[in-house]
Amino acid sequence: MKIGCPTEIKPQEFRVGVTPNAAQEAVQHGHEVLIQSGAGIGAGFSDEDYTAAGAKILGTAKEVFEAADMIVKVKEPQAGERKMLREGQILFTYLHLAPDPDQTHDLIASGATCIAYETVTDRTGGLPLLAPMSEVAGRLAPQVGAYTLQKANGGRGVLMGGVPGVGPAKVLVIGGGVVGVHAARIAAGMGADVTVLDRSLPRLRYLDDVFGGTFSTGYSSAGLLQEHLVQADMVIGAVLIPGAAAPKLVTRAQFADMKPGAVLVDVAIDQGGCFETSKATTHADPIYEVDGIMHYCVANMPGAVARTSTIALGNATMPFMLALADKGWRKACAEDAHLLAGLNVHAGQLTYKAVGEALGIDWVHPESLL
Numbered sequence: 001m002k003i004g005c006p007t008e009i010k011p012q013e014f015r016v017g018v019t020p021n022a023a024q025e026a027v028q029h030g031h032e033v034l035i036q037s038g039a040g041i042g043a044g045f046s047d048e049d050y051t052a053a054g055a056k057i058l059g060t061a062k063e064v065f066e067a068a069d070m071i072v073k074v075k076e077p078q079a080g081e082r083k084m085l086r087e088g089q090i091l092f093t094y095l096h097l098a099p100d101p102d103q104t105h106d107l108i109a110s111g112a113t114c115i116a117y118e119t120v121t122d123r124t125g126g127l128p129l130l131a132p133m134s135e136v137a138g139r140l141a142p143q144v145g146a147y148t149l150q151k152a153n154g155g156r157g158v159l160m161g162g163v164p165g166v167g168p169a170k171v172l173v174i175g176g177g178v179v180g181v182h183a184a185r186i187a188a189g190m191g192a193d194v195t196v197l198d199r200s201l202p203r204l205r206y207l208d209d210v211f212g213g214t215f216s217t218g219y220s221s222a223g224l225l226q227e228h229l230v231q232a233d234m235v236i237g238a239v240l241i242p243g244a245a246a247p248k249l250v251t252r253a254q255f256a257d258m259k260p261g262a263v264l265v266d267v268a269i270d271q272g273g274c275f276e277t278s279k280a281t282t283h284a285d286p287i288y289e290v291d292g293i294m295h296y297c298v299a300n301m302p303g304a305v306a307r308t309s310t311i312a313l314g315n316a317t318m319p320f321m322l323a324l325a326d327k328g329w330r331k332a333c334a335e336d337a338h339l340l341a342g343l344n345v346h347a348g349q350l351t352y353k354a355v356g357e358a359l360g361i362d363w364v365h366p367e368s369l370l
Ligand SMILES: NC(=O)C1=CN([C@@H]2O[C@H](COP(=O)(O)OP(=O)(O)OC[C@H]3O[C@@H](n4cnc5c(N)ncnc54)[C@H](O)[C@@H]3O)[C@@H](O)[C@H]2O)C=CC1
Pocket: 130, 131, 133, 134, 137, 174, 175, 176, 177, 178, 179, 180, 197, 198, 199, 200, 203, 220, 238, 239, 240, 241, 247, 249, 266, 267, 268, 269, 270, 271, 298, 299, 300, 301, 302
């Protein structure tokens, strides 16, 4: 199969869909890998790294889309990229279709087979192709929050770890899933006093068993959240109700009880955000203030550390990419229900229930296409 990887064109996106190591494995499996010239630069991979791995370099995205049987990317295809997709071609990337009717209609019209990273599942009920980026965003959250807490950046001028004689910052993490646990570990490692709230008792038991000495846990009721909110220097929003918009857990009215200059980092902004005042920001202009409370709400946080994120994402996507290339999408999905869960669009039909329900579009069961 010909596997094509174009340069990402979404603003401020420096990741790349195929690493040189993944390209090398695909070549060893007998596939041809076509990389757009410069696609890896933002993640620290040169064209020479790809040619050394056995890939071919093409000059333009158009050439890559024309030649490839499967396109492997990071972000959802932008409008110009969607025009280059064709019937029978496989698209393997993040899609996030539920809030994006334009993209959904374009992908249906393209006739392509579109598999979304974020809906591929695993045996434990997890999302193995979302998890690596949640790990990155979780670990970044205290880092960007600590920077925002600095006085010159609008924060209240509190050092995460304090110093001898002066106590540490108080960090509240709402949601103890993949983002939450990684955020809590890093914040605790910086010396902060960290509490994680979650609604899942099994998850709280796990967190307490493994991290009991590192951070505290609490059941996420409105009352307990308010207790912690008024003391917090930093609040990290990390909740997810799969497929749904994030619940709004902190209202603007509650800011009056908070410490002026406290920082909210809303990682859940992807799903609409869990603070009433959250709106998506970009790496170019990430921070804004509402009623004295600082907000950081960047929707593609992993793009800031493109090299780490590219390698982490590539480690997770590679086995699925190889299965699709080795077997074709139909056999690969027939043999792996978790990969089939990633199928969102095929040959002019929507194949993902939650997207159909969110956008009011007819959908078919993916099993019916096998
Ligand atoms: N902004 C960005 O760049 C990125 C954002 N994300 C987003 O971060 C969010 C979290 O993702 P993951 O940690 O992977 O999800 P996850 O499913 O691993 O964890 C979510 C946790 O939230 C908990 N939860 C649900 N309702 C709650 C409530 N009312 N109070 C407290 N906890 C509650 C769940 O029990 C679960 O443990 C998602 O919206 C994801 O899309 C992920 C990667 C990058």
